[in-house]
Structures are given as C-alpha cells and as structure tokens.
Amino acid sequence: MADPLRIGLAIVATSCWLALCVAAFRAHYARRPRPFTLSTDSMPLLLVHASQTGFAEQVAQRTAVTLGDAGIMVQTVSLGELDPTMLTSVDRALFIVSTTGEGDAPDNAASFLATAARPTSLAGLRYALLALGDRRYRHYCAFGHRLDHWLRANGARAEADLIEVDNGDPGALRHWQQGLRLFGADSDMPDWAPPAYQRWRLAGRRLLNSGSLGGEIHHIILEPEDRLPDWAAGDIVELYPGPAADAFAVDGPALPHREYSVASIPADGRIELVVRRMRHPDGRPGLGSGWLCEHAAPGTAIALRIRTNRAFHAPEPSRPMILIGNGSGIAGLRAHLSARPEASRNWLLFGERSALHDRLFADELDRWRESGRLARLDLAFSRDTPDRPYVQHRLLDAADTLRDWVEQGAALYVCGSQEGMAAGVNAALATILGADRLEALGEEGRYRRDVY
Template identity: 50%
Template sequence: MSEPRRLLAALTVLLLYLGFCALVMLRARRRHRRSVAPEDAAPALLVAHASQTGFAEELAWRSAELLRTAALPVRVEALGALSSDSLAVAGRALFVVSTTGEGDAPDSAARFLRRVMAGTPDLSRLGFGILALGDRSYARYCAFGRSLDAWLRQCGATPLFDRVEVDDGEEGALRHWQHHLGRLAGTTELPDWEAPHFDAWRLVERRLLNPGSQGGPAFHLALEPIAGAPRWCAGDIAEIGPRNAAEAVAGFLHRLGLGSAEGFEDRLLPQEPEAIAALAGLPPAELRRRLPPLPHREYSIASLPEDGRLELLVRQVRRPDGRLGLGSGWLTAHAPLGGAIALRVRTNRSFHPPEPGRPLILIGNGTGLAGLRAHLRARRAAGQRRNWLLFGERSRGCDFFHRTEIEACCAEGSLQRLDLAFSRDQAERIHVQHRLREAAEELRRWVDEGAAIYVCGSLEGMAGDVQAALADILGTAALKALTDSGRYRRDVY
C-alpha cells in the first residue's frame, strides 16, 4: 500500500473511532439528563440499582421509564454512588437489587455496604420500596434484598409497600412490581411490560354483598374454567385481563386520532386488537404496535380448587371523573354473566399457609377478607381449629361480608375467636387495630403458643396501624423475629 493510502486509511479509522466515542458520550449524556429532574420540577423519585449481571439495572431503567409515562419525575442511580445524606433527603426511593453467590451483595454495592450500611443514619423521612432478585435454588434466597430492607427499617425508613421478591425472573412477580409502580404514579393505566398469557374462565355468579352501604359496592364473584383448571393454594392471586367498555375503546381510538368517540355508548368491545382494529381501519399488526396491552388487575383468591370454582371479593372503584375503574368496572358492571373472563393464577408464596398444627391469627378489613377466607376454608377442611379472625368494615348491618359462613365456623368450632370492628356503628371510630390492643394479653398467649399472624387488606391505614399495634403489644424485636421466621405475613394493597 502506498504512503498516501496508508495515511488515508489511518485517518478513516481515527475518524470512525472519534465518531464512536462521540456517540457513546452523547448517549451517556442523554441518559444522565433523563435521570435528573429539572430544578423547578417536583422532587424526583430515586430508583437505585445494584446489579451483578446487569438485569437489576435493566429493570431499574424500565421501572423509571414506566413511571415517566405517568409524568412522574424520576432519577436513576447506582446504589454504590449513594451516600447517607443523599438517602436522607431523597423523599421516596425504589431499590432494585440482586443477590449473588451464596447470599452476597453485588460487587457494585460494596462501597454502599462499607460506607453507608455500616452505620445507622436517620432515614425517617424516606419512603422506600424494594424489588429483590434471587434464585430459590440457593440457600440464602434474595438475601441482599432482605438485608437492605431490614437495614432501611432499622434506620427509620417507611416501606411504601411490602418487598417484592423475584425468583429467577418470574414474570408474575415482575407484574406485581409494575402494579406497585402504578399505585406510586397515581394511575391504574400503566401498561404491562409484556402481556401475560391468560386462560379462559366463565363468570357464573355476581352478587352484591353490601346493599345500602356507605362504602363502595362490594361484589362476590365466581368463575369457572372453560378448559382445565389450574391448581392454586390459599394466599394465591388471580390476575385479571380486563376488557374495554365501549366508552374506553372509543376514547382510546379518539386519542389515537383513529375515530370518533361517538356511537359506542351502548356496546361492549373486547380487548383483542382484531376487534379494535376493525373500527380503526388498521391492520391488527399495526394496531398492536401502536396500542399497548391493558394493565392487568390483581385480586386475592377467596376459594380453594376443591370448591370447584374461583371466587373473588371485589370493590367497585370509581375514578375522580366518575368513570368505573378498569378492572373492577369490567368485573362488576360490564362483563356479562356467562361471558368469558381472561384470568391467570399467580403463585404468592409469601402468603401461603403456615405448617399444619400452628395456630393462625387472621387480620383484615374490607375486601381483604377474600384472602383470609381462603385460609380459613383451607384450615377448616384440614381440621385445623386454632383460628382467630379479626375483621373490620363500616357497619354490621350492610358490610359483614360472608356473615352466614363466618358465624357457622364459630358455631362448629373451626373459628375459635372472632373480633369485629364496624367503624360507623358508634360515635367513636373503631378499627381492627383497636380490637388487637383490647385483646393484647390473648394475642401474646397465642404467639407464645406458636401462632402465625396473617394480614390482608388495605396498605394505607389498616396495615400500618395493625403493624404499629403488633409492635407495641409484642415488641419490635419479637415482631421482627416473627417476620424473619415467616410467622408474620402480609398481603396488602
């Protein structure tokens, strides 16, 4: 090769290299700009990641992007880059962390362990959530996520929701995380990252449980599988794939600029893109590209496979503008009896039954009775009679859900103690945490005899107040020991 050609080749390689470096720097700068909220914006929610293979970091960025679709300011940081001071002023933080080896933190978190977790800074102004990645084939499953959770609580931070643990990338747990992201963003419309595969079920019963109630209508729903039914366990979750009511479809088409919102008020249309595509005049493949899948909805299962059908207890929700909620509206108002429901069962190991022979204390309010009912039915079928239920709602006359069944359990002895808290039946508002405090001595006796405590119901209000009452009655250290041993479990939403 001649000298001029060698110089030209060298210059070409140099320019290509400089262009590549500029591209890398530009992408890094863009990512950095995306991770920092404008100075005049609301305080950004912190999403911190600690990853060994890159999966936790990927999920952290996907979480941030999902929250940004709801106009929530977010910043993303590596856990190792954080300090005690930055956490103390963060306001709200989400931690997406993996566990490596036999329960170790990722290498990228070593600095955080050494400089931050070695102390106990005041994090009383921090609200946090944790997505812990792990693999159940290892003895110390999700160990770093669990130790981070315990340390944050020790420093006074408040959990925004219970820790979500993911076994080897399990899709159901990741969808549950997305469910919590939607609640943080104040919207129920965040799309799933990936549309789950649903089975076909038939809605065979819909019964209003609380006519005349001061609260929202609550319905008992029963579904039967159209094909073979999956097995499930008390504590497991039903994921529902809602379909669009007519006004929702028309509005969606209108927002896409694909059609008018008029003329569909009295019709119901399925969620499947083929039906909507026919209205839009688009090929289904094109509509799928432009139309994200509807987010799923989660409900505690209130029955057992042996009952022959899957039962739910669903509160009808209305949005601020008066429209029905996506999932509850579909199940309680729009879906026709006998019609098909898209449903899949998600295993929820963190709320599975205790070992046989252990006394069980069930605490909940409102539609949280669904998850407790499944446990009570399982215990009753197994001949386990040491059961205690504490349940709260508005009024005995309207809101004592499944009253006949519960009173029958008391009469036959499969429910040894029942404490009820109907908040509107007297001048003073009485809730389940007040009943717990009244029964403090009995509660300590049951726990000393090995009882497990299961809580199901609303995260805001009830769950925190119950936990505070339990900590006062049993002691913070004892409650932590119950949590670590699996004797204190929650399914709260």
C-alpha cells in the same frame, strides 16, 4: 479529481447519518438512568440499583421510564455510588437489588456495605424494594432482605412489602410494576409483559353489601372453560379487564391487568373473588372492577391467570393463625380459613363500616365459629358507634390474648387496604409485641401481608 456532484452527495449523506446518530443518542440518553445529583429545586424520587449481571439495572431503567412517563422526576444511582447520607436528602426511594452466590451482595455494592454500618436517621424516607434472586440457592434474595432490614432499622418506612423475583419471574415483575402507582405511576399503564391468560367464564355475581355507605362489594364466581388448574390459598388472580377476545388477539387493545386475592380453594371447583367497585373522581368506573361488577354479563368469557404468591402461603397446619383484614381483604383470609384443617386454631379480626350492611359472609363465619374452625372472631364496624372502632383497635383491646397466641407459635396474616388498615394494624402490632419482635416474626415468615 473527484466529481463535485459526488462530493456534494457524500457530504449530504454524511450529514444525514450524523443527524440520525445524534437523534438516536438523545433518545437513548433521555430514557437511560441519570447520574445521581442532589436537586435544589424539588425533591426527586431516588431509584437505586445493585446488579451483578445487569438485570437489576435493566429493571431499574424500565422502572425509571414508567415513572418518567407519569411526570415523576427520577434520579438513578448504583448502590455502589450511594453514600447512606444521600438517603437523608430525599423522601422517596426505590431499591432494585440482586443477590449473587450464596446470599452475597453484588460486587458493585461493596462500598455501600462498608459505609452502612454506622447509624443513619432515615425517619423521613418512604421506600419499596425489589429483591432479585434464584430460588435454587439456599439464601434466596438474602441481600435484598439484608438491605430491607437495614432501612427499617434506621427508621425508613416501607410503602409496600418486599417483592421477591425468582430468576426473572414475569409475574413478580408485573406485581412490582403495579405497585409503582404508590409512587405516582399511572395505574392504567400497559403491562411490561402481559400475562399468559387462560379462558374462564363469569358464572355468578352477587352484591354482598346492599345499602352500604361504602362502595359496592361483589362476590364474583368464575369457572374454567378447560381443566381446573391448581393453586394455593394466598395466590393471586391476574385478570384482563375487558373482553377475553381482546386479550388473546394479536392486535387487541393492551389493557393493563388487574390483581385480586383468590377467595376460594381448588376443592371448590372454581375461582371466587371479592371485588369492591371503584370509581374515579369524575364518576367513571374502575377499569377492572367496572368490568367485573357492571359491564360483563353472566356467561361472559373472562381472561385470567393465577399467579403463585408464596409470600402469602399458609404456615404448617399445626401452627395457629391470626387473620386480620378489612373490606374486600376478606377474600384472602377466607381462602386460608377454607383450606385449614378442622383441628387447627384460627382467630379472625375483621373490620368494615356497618354490621347491618357490611358483615360479609356472615353466615359462613358464624358456622365456622360454631364448628370450632374459628376459635375466636372479633369484628369492628366503624360507623356503628361514636368511638369509630377499626380493626387495629380490636387488636389493642385483645393485646394480652394476642401476645399469648404469638408465644404459642401463631402466625399473623393481614389482607386488605394498604392505606389506613395495613399501616394501622402494623402500628398496633408493634405496640403490642414491640417493633423488634414484629420484625423478627417477619423474618421468620410468621408475619405476612397481602395488601393493596
């Protein structure tokens, strides 16, 4: 007969083990995607994934946790379980989809494709899409682009441009994570996978818009402590917004990186940035801009890495470029103009507040216009005249010329603020060229944006 003490101990041990299992299950279930059910109390953010190997689902789970930590109600669903009419019951959706084989949809998305042929009005839907793929295949991220086309064709509005991820590229996934702030995520959330930084030095800082009604804009110059890496116009800097020693320390504070468009080319021998100093409503400086524009002294070590941004790389030199932007968006456009050959045709449309205080890089732009590097320069200063012109109004004023340039093969490049400028420019271009033509230019790689 068993010893009563041993039986009692066994019962206690079993009870503890069961309690731990229940706690583990609850913790796991709290962080796993929930099945899709329409909520009658409030409108959730819908998170849709289509995965062949499970990676898209893993990214969706990480995305759901990030949004959940910010208090956003998220409901997740496999694309194969989603009826297109369900998208009419929400106003925000995120799509994370893989491409398999030579441009095919994942197996579990077959049922969605079968029902998506019929028109569905999605005019009230705002969305973002992450396309996973492998650049070694000819039809890279093709299913993601097909889904994006279907959403736009049915009236949905993209809050951000489609992001492509080549074979799990951590830089592209960080870009997606940062973009989640458009859907309510905390902008100071820790990086899922911190960048592998290199050491640079703050070699110079110059205020570009003294007396401006807007926030200060600074020209930042960074020099490498080691060899100068290579990059292309259109690439992005991922910068650690604090002392470089913390970025390289094992137990240093895990600050989220900040992204900036590179305003220079390798021939300049340095990284140049154009940074607007941001402030929170309570007056606190922005994490990245406060570090670069205020706290870091000249000579300070800076931790950063350069991320390739193929979605904003230049067209072939013979193709004309129409460059459109505002504010600190001059950075990405300046890099492209610096990289263009002397014989190329380029047209810059740029907007800011005041010609007296905000004509950024005025001398340089005037030289480029005089030398012919800029065939045309259109400026819009919204606070100088009662009609308050923005850069999209300059586009509409020059509609006939813009159509002629596009017919001659020009590519359209937009850099600057997502709110206001990018949406206004997109609407103006759709008015001038037609929405279908503008979408076709995007599919051809002749309409590219670096907006934030």
